[in-house]
Amino acid sequence: MTARRKVRFTSYLLLAAPASWTAIGVMAKNPVGIPHAERLIGLGLLSWVLCCLTVWIGVRLGAAARPTVFAVFLVTVLAMSGRGLVDRYGYGITLLALVGVVAAAYWLAFRLSESSLPDVMLIGLAIALISGPAIDLYDSLVTRGSSSAVRPQPLGVEIADRRDIFLIVLDGHPGLEALSLDYPEPVVETVGSELAAGGYDLPDSAWSSYRGTDFSLPSVLEMGYPVDHMSSTPSSTQDMYNIISGDNLLREQLAENGYETYMIESGWSGSSCRSWYDECIASPLLDESMFIVLEKSVLGPAVLETYGYAFTAGALNAMDWLRSHGPELSENGTSDFVFAHVMAPHAPFFLDPACKKVVTEERSGVVFPRAGVDNQVRGELLLEQIECLRSFLLDFAGAIDEEAVVVVVSDHGSDRRRQLLRDPTGWTDEDIVERMNAFVAIRGLDDCPIGDEVMLPNVMRHVLSCLATDRIGPVAPRMVIGEGVELEDTQLAAIMDVD
Numbered sequence: 175m176t177a178r179r180k181v182r183f184t185s186y187l188l189l190a191a192p193a194s195w196t197a198i199g200v201m202a203k204n205p206v207g208i209p210h211a212e213r214l215i216g217l218g219l220l221s222w223v224l225c226c227l228t229v230w231i232g233v234r235l236g237a238a239a240r241p242t243v244f245a246v247f248l249v250t251v252l253a254m255s256g257r258g259l260v261d262r263y264g265y266g267i268t269l270l271a272l273v274g275v276v277a278a279a280y281w282l283a284f285r286l287s288e289s290s291l292p293d294v295m296l297i298g299l300a301i302a303l304i305s306g307p308a309i310d311l312y313d314s315l316v317t318r319g320s321s322s323a324v325r326p327q328p329l330g331v332e333i334a335d336r337r338d339i340f341l342i343v344l345d346g347h348p349g350l351e352a353l354s355l356d357y358p359e360p361v362v363e364t365v366g367s368e369l370a371a372g373g374y375d376l377p378d379s380a381w382s383s384y385r386g387t388d389f390s391l392p393s394v395l396e397m398g399y400p401v402d403h404m405s406s407t408p409s410s411t412q413d414m415y416n417i418i419s420g421d422n423l424l425r426e427q428l429a430e431n432g433y434e435t436y437m438i439e440s441g442w443s444g445s446s447c448r449s450w451y452d453e454c455i456a457s458p459l460l461d462e463s464m465f466i467v468l469e470k471s472v473l474g475p476a477v478l479e480t481y482g483y484a485f486t487a488g489a490l491n492a493m494d495w496l497r498s499h500g501p502e503l504s505e506n507g508t509s510d511f512v513f514a515h516v517m518a519p520h521a522p523f524f525l526d527p528a529c530k531k532v533v534t535e536e537r538s539g540v541v542f543p544r545a546g547v548d549n550q551v552r553g554e555l556l557l558e559q560i561e562c563l564r565s566f567l568l569d570f571a572g573a574i575d576e577e578a579v580v581v582v583v584s585d586h587g588s589d590r591r592r593q594l595l596r597d598p599t600g601w602t603d604e605d606i607v608e609r610m611n612a613f614v615a616i617r618g619l620d621d622c623p624i625g626d627e628v629m630l631p632n633v634m635r636h637v638l639s640c641l642a643t644d645r646i647g648p649v650a651p652r653m654v655i656g657e658g659v660e661l662e663d664t665q666l667a668a669i670m671d672v673d
Contacts, residue, residue: 189226256471345516346587349614393631397631416448421450424634458488484517486525495514496570523552584612586609632648
């Protein structure tokens with residue numbers, strides 16, 4: 175083989191930069207929120223192998239080595255970041271553009287075969303691609319800050335009635351009072367009455383203590399307030415994610431009482447089983463971090479059309495697992511606790527009332543408002559996902575042992591009023607009700623109703639009290655709507671009494 179057709183090892187190494195820079199970038203920007211880093215690493219390695227294989231085949235077929243490496247490098251950069259081309263021109267024009275880039279890059283490098291300029295350009299581009307994630311990682315590490323997390327005191331609870339417990343979190347499900355702000359009374363009554371007819375107990379007034387999943391979900395699992403003050407530092411976020419992943423008081427108390435513990439990952443970046451649970455049900459391959467990487471590439475529209483968003487795939491996976499394995503757990507003779515985080519009805523609204531995936535532009539987006547789409551349309555799509563979940567909850571309750579406890583909570587409401595984009599000190603009462611009114615429904619504790627009013631940190635305290643030998647007292651109500659913004663007792667009381 176002549177020198178012209180020989181690919182240097184360093185050239186193969188250079189191809190790792192365009193093949194992996196988007197995956198590395200996602201990990202560097204969010205080092206505390208990658209449940210499955212091995213997936214991103216595998217995606218980067220696969221892309222690199224494909225690049226190397228393409229170069230090797232091209233050279234074996236007679237192409238010059240340096241121009242081939244140059245062309246593959248540039249077209250890989252474009253392929254890994256070319257979502258905009260597909261959105262604007264479609265796959266046909268994008269494919270022609272990629273072919274054009276290959277031809278032009280090969281021709282240019284071939285004409286400069288006696289010059290070192292192509293090598294210098296590739297090295298410069300590789301450094302540029304990797305330097306971005308390197309800077310992001312450095313920023314992430316030096317700005318970790320301190321954590322405001324606090325650990326609760328053990329409850330020392332002794333559970334006398336060790337029936338199965340299913341804790342199902344419906345992400346972003348508005349509470350009944352929040353729904354009444356924007357929907358006719360018959361619609362709101364249907365949501366509650368159908369579940370009540372299916373054996374669920376719904377409190378009249380249920381509220382989240384925090385406005386976002388990062389802190390609200392840990393408050394459910396810690397059965398209290400997991401931070402001294404709400405702080406978005408990476409250190410605090412890491413501690414909150416650890417709580418969600420199993421380092422929490424609820425799982426500990428149940429495990430000490432002989433429960434087998436299960437967690438179904440949601441596909442969201444803060445949802446990872448880690449090693450605390452006895453059984454981990456992994457999220458689908460297309461979790462949030464994987465979707466972010468693929469979404470940027472020319473494959474982004476095809477992935478979205480085929481699988482929906484990561485939240486959609488995760489929600490369907492969680493519901494399918496519960497349908498398939500819930501009855502088995504009811505009959506296995508052991509005490510089981512299952513924590514399932516379902517990323518619905520949170521946007522995007524890709525699930526129709528029958529829980530079938532429907533991907534359209536008006537259903538897209540991970541927040542409620544959508545440019546160019548009327549709020550009323552988005553509201554109807556939210557209701558479709560709520561109907562899907564309501565049908566699932568009724569079917570699930572009918573499929574498992576009637577003695578099993580099913581606890582359904584939402585972590586927060588929706589953001590129809592764009593309040594998350596505004597300073598929380600300026601939120602109106604409607605802003606607060608829409609975001610902080612939570613959805614709670616409990617089945618299997620008919621002789622121990624939850625009452626008319628509850629805050630999320632007290633939900634599982636109530637459940638354990640119903641099953642334990644001694645009652646567990648509630649924590650005092652608190653509502654934090656932003657960093658450093660907590661409602662005064664009088665305002666909190668007024669909000670919770672909204673008709």
